[in-house]
Amino acid sequence: EVQLVQSGAEVKKPGESLKISCKGSGYSxxxxxxxxxxxxxxxxxxxxxxxxxGDSDTRYSPSFQGQVTISADKSISTAxxxxxxxKASDTAMYYCAISRGGWVFDxxxxxxxxxxxx
Amino acid sequence: xxxxxxxxxxxxxxxxxxxxxxxGSSSNIGAGYDVHWYxxxxxxxxxxLIYGNSNRPSGVPDRFSGSKSGTSASLAITGLQAExxxxxxxxxxxxxLSGPGVVFGGGTKLTVL
Numbered sequence: 001e002v003q004l005v006q007s008g009a010e011v012k013k014p015g016e017s018l019k020i021s022c023k024g025s026g027y028s029x030x031x032x033x034x035x036x037x038x039x040x041x042x043x044x045x046x047x048x049x050x051x052x053x054g055d056s057d058t059r060y061s062p063s064f065q066g067q068v069t070i071s072a073d074k075s076i077s078t079a080x081x082x083x084x085x086x087k088a089s090d091t092a093m094y095y096c097a098i099s100r101g102g103w104v105f106d107x108x109x110x111x112x113x114x115x116x117x118x
Numbered sequence: 119x120x121x122x123x124x125x126x127x128x129x130x131x132x133x134x135x136x137x138x139x140x141x142g143s144s145s146n147i148g149a150g151y152d153v154h155w156y157x158x159x160x161x162x163x164x165x166x167l168i169y170g171n172s173n174r175p176s177g178v179p180d181r182f183s184g185s186k187s188g189t190s191a192s193l194a195i196t197g198l199q200a201e202x203x204x205x206x207x208x209x210x211x212x213x214x215l216s217g218p219g220v221v222f223g224g225g226t227k228l229t230v231l
Contacts, residue, residue: 044222044224103209105164109163111163
């Protein structure tokens with residue numbers, strides 16, 4: 001069974017750094033792309049970027065380029081999304097999801113809620 | 119503003135048929151890229167509902183169907199049930215020179231009356 005298990009909710013202050021994770025199981029981790037999607041409170045889905053763990057090829061949405069870093073550690077089947085300096089506007093639910101091809105997200109993680117507040 | 123345009127809300131009575139539109143442009147749907155649909159029940163992660171314009175993953179009832187024509191796509195739900203009340207999102211790929219990548223519609227809230 002394909003599973004994506006994300007790290008738990010985070011509460012941070014503006015300016016702090018953060019790295020959240022997404023662990024894949026039940027499939028070949030290095031063979032499929034893993035994307036990250038933001039959902040701000042009460043809003044829609046926004047694609048942030050995507051990584052191919054097999055060779056770490058990474059693509060970013062222009063809206064998020066330079067704002068976040070996407071990485072993966074294939075030795076532990078885990079993808080990451082990180083910020084170096086959080087802002088209040090980063091408060092959102094973040095989902096990871098795998099794409100087995102055709103830019104479709106077949107399976108989703110349960111989401112990680114990030115709250116940034118002073 | 120989302121690259122793909124969906125109506126903010128639709129509604130229907132149990133048993134009825136509703137459709138949700140997804141309008142794009144020549145750099146995404148019109149360029150031949152597939153459209154996919156996701157269902158997000160309240161408080162849960164999105165779930166793939168339709169892929170490749172009209173294909174249903176295993177376990178998705180055949181009450182859900184998708185189609186694509188030109189620069190638009192549609193999701194149809196027949197025999198509406200209370201459990202279908204959710205947000206629905208279309209998604210495709212955009213080849214815009216300003217930044218190719220995955221694009222989502224703004225989402226449509228389905229209310230079952």
